[in-house]
Amino acid sequence: MLETIGRPKLRDVVAERLKSYIVTENLRAGDKLPTETELAAQFGVSRLSLREATKALEFLGIVEARPGRGLTVGAVNMERVTEYLGFHPALHSIAPEELIDTRVLIETGVLPHVARRMQASPAIFERLAGINDELRRTRSLQRWLELDIAFHRGLIEASGLSPLLAFGDLLAIFFQRFRESVKKAEWKIGLDGHQLIIESLRDGDIERASAELRHHIESHRDRLGESSCTTD
Template identity: 30%
Template sequence: MATVPRPARQSRATEAQEGVKNLIVTRGLVAGDPLPTESELMEELHVSRNSIREALKALQAVGIVDIRHGFGMFVGRMSLAGLVDELTFHSRITLQNGKNHLVNLIEIREILESGLVGRLIDLEPAADLTSVAEVIARMEAEAEAGLVSPETDRLFHDLLYRPLGNPLVSQLLGAFWDVYDKLRDALGSPDEPPGDVARRHRDIYTAVLACDRAAAVAAVHAHFEGVRNRVARIRG
């Protein structure tokens, strides 16, 4: 049976995608900057309107282009939403098949945070962790009331690493949190006592504040032991 050739329009749409990306780079555009109109892109890239529209739709799906109807097209802001959706979907599939890929995600996050606490300790001057101390106080109050909220837990990790000045850290950790949130029903309620949750977070904070690298890494591992135990309950 003869092989059906790929439609020329699909190839041109792919070329158009590369053309738009090259245009963004060569013009030094950044997130939020306006892009040329469809007609201008057609003329500059020498492609049809259909190819441009297919290219823009594909680039919008991965966050490179932001199309605001009635306002125009702009360079998109980096988003990990697509990654979150894909990880959540595949995690649901593995849960149904008696496996659990969340364990792999937790391992990656644990390795990441074990390295990040070391980077915090290396900061010169030392990181200002005042806001983290305030979150811990809130966490301990919640623990006394009977439950540490996921929002407070998430805020602790976000603020702890903010002094590193790397926005991708916050986005990546936020993506992990979003996956957990979407699978909250499957994970069930935490089996770790709220007081232990608060204590493990304080141990991380105290070790970083004391610039004790070994203690900080050990505290991160202890914290994730509780997370692993929760996920282990639903493993097949």
């Protein structure tokens, strides 16, 4: 028996067409869009359907609607994107091995950028070292998780590659999935690893920093088990 193919919602179809319009017209953040009436006529839909589509795009910051200004192109709200991705069910079913590989790829990939920017701004080293110092003092697992996430997010942020922050914030999902693994981890070894990474970056030794970061992340493989995949 053939399965019924679900029809996409009109709101979603209009949203896709509006995104395509923005790309085709090479519009930038702040550029004015046609009025709701004009867009509805262009897409062949009612103003109500158009408004439903723009509301969905407003959530992510792609479109802005302000009284007296009408519709304009917005700047994507990366925090909203991350929030949406973080609660998306599909991400919680990703295999732990894939999460590890994704972290390795993203975090080691930014290190050359971090090293270059650290040379120009020593404050980056001090900021990351400060997080590590606070990690040394904490005795709470929850606080440890928060600071560990802050350290690794800080590495990505220090690269200056802002689009990657949305992916970097998926670290919270990683640590939620690997909470049991973190409990079993040698905390001091992790701290020493952090310090070696940032000192190597400060000294311009990207190869050493990359090797240590890869080892640091992949250590979770050795602790994988049923408990590492639960969120209870």
